[in-house]
Amino acid sequence: MLDYVIYNLVATGIQAIHSKTLMEKFDVSQSTVSRFVKSLKATPFMIVARYIKEDTTGAHPDSYVFILKSHKNFNQICEEIFFAP
Numbered sequence: 001m002l003d004y005v006i007y008n009l010v011a012t013g014i015q016a017i018h019s020k021t022l023m024e025k026f027d028v029s030q031s032t033v034s035r036f037v038k039s040l041k042a043t044p045f046m047i048v049a050r051y052i053k054e055d056t057t058g059a060h061p062d063s064y065v066f067i068l069k070s071h072k073n074f075n076q077i078c079e080e081i082f083f084a085p
Helices: 002-010 019-026 030-041 074-082
Strands: 014-018 046-055 058-068
Touching: 002 014, 002 019, 002 030, 002 058, 014 019, 019 030, 019 058, 030 046, 058 074
Parallel strands: none
Antiparallel strands: 014 058, 046 058
């Protein structure tokens, strides 16, 4: 799973990935995905946040946003994502 996440981050520095995508792609359970994400949060290499998308059926907090700290646009990404007016 780590290779998949990093591969998706290399170009843009940021990627939202649905937990169901990881579960299906790697044939693992939700708890395995949760442990994987928790382990990534503990590293100094990326920021991991929950992505909550609201639609007519309500909020869906089962996606994650990964931001690669070493990406050349890291500061710009953080400003646009976390500090947008």
